[in-house]
Amino acid sequence: EPEVTQTPSHQVTQMGQEVILRCVPISNHLYFYWYRQILGQKVEFLVSFYNNEISEKSEIFDDQFSVERPDGSNFTLKIRSTKLEDSAMYFCASSLGLAGGANVLTFGAGSRLTVL
Amino acid sequence: QKEVEQNSGPLSVPEGAIASLNCTYSDRGSQSFFWYRQYSGKSPELIMSIYSNGDKEDGRFTAQLNKASQYVSLLIRDSQPSDSATYLCASVTGGGNKLTFGTGTQLKVEL
Numbered sequence: 205e206p207e208v209t210q211t212p213s214h215q216v217t218q219m220g221q222e223v224i225l226r227c228v229p230i231s232n233h234l235y236f237y238w239y240r241q242i243l244g245q246k247v248e249f250l251v252s253f254y255n256n257e258i259s260e261k262s263e264i265f266d267d268q269f270s271v272e273r274p275d276g277s278n279f280t281l282k283i284r285s286t287k288l289e290d291s292a293m294y295f296c297a298s299s300l301g302l303a304g305g306a307n308v309l310t311f312g313a314g315s316r317l318t319v320l
Numbered sequence: 321q322k323e324v325e326q327n328s329g330p331l332s333v334p335e336g337a338i339a340s341l342n343c344t345y346s347d348r349g350s351q352s353f354f355w356y357r358q359y360s361g362k363s364p365e366l367i368m369s370i371y372s373n374g375d376k377e378d379g380r381f382t383a384q385l386n387k388a389s390q391y392v393s394l395l396i397r398d399s400q401p402s403d404s405a406t407y408l409c410a411s412v413t414g415g416g417n418k419l420t421f422g423t424g425t426q427l428k429v430e431l
Contacts, residue, residue: 235417247364247408247421260417295363302417308354309419311363 206230208312210296216318220285225315227279227296236279237297237309238271240264247295253279286319293317322347326409326422334430339396341425343409346390350411353385355394358406358424367407368394399429 209228217223229236238250251261253271270282279298283290293314301307323346333339341355352371356364370376370383370392382395392411396403406424413420 237418239419246423247410247419249418249420252417254417262418308366308369311365314363 206310208296208298208310210294210312210315212315213313214316214318216320217286219288219319223283223286223290223317225281225283225294225296225317227281227312228277229279229296229298230310231277233298233300233310235259235299235302235307236271236273237299238281239295239297239311240292241295241314242289242292250281250294283317286317288319291317291319322350322413322420324409324411324420324422326407326425328423329426330428331425332428332430333399335399335401337399337429339399339403339427339429341394341396341407341409341427343392343394343422344390345392345409345411345420347411347413347420348387348390349413350390352412353383353392354410354412354419355381355383355392356408356410356421357403358408360406364408364421396427399427401429401431403427404429 211226236253241247251265252259268284296312297309299307299309325344355367358364368383370385376383380397384393408424409422410419
């Protein structure tokens, strides 16, 4: 079964450092997403990406965050200067079409980010 | 603020019983609803989707949607210990492209 692949599975970084989280979405999917889940809290939407541009972003997704599809397979989330409160599990997801209807999101296994 | 509300639980049921999980949503524009299962430390895994009022059955799972009451539920029949997980309710507003999740309900199926 096709899957969304994320690397690294766990990253520990110092506050203020830049972090890049990587994702390989399902190959024929057109929509890509990042969500995050702080320990013990709900899964929160960060950003959606379609046709090489951001289609929607949440208020969490401020200037410290950026996304990129540098080639035909990878989708990355960059946090420019990490803060303690960025510590969370970050999930990449992809879908064939717009979320909802028959176009369900498939989530990757997640990248756990720990900021010290 | 468009919210999806769930009782955090834990909900404890004996093995073989029916587990009933509930969810309410505030945005009347929500069109699509999803139940995801999340094991501790793992990613959400889709169980069911539902878009129309009424019931939708898939194996041991039945999703129920009542748009007038803004209420979604998930029934799990013949609950198994392996069903022990957190169940996340999520919605998508019509024309939108993001899932809004509830906090999840922790289900414990006891032997």
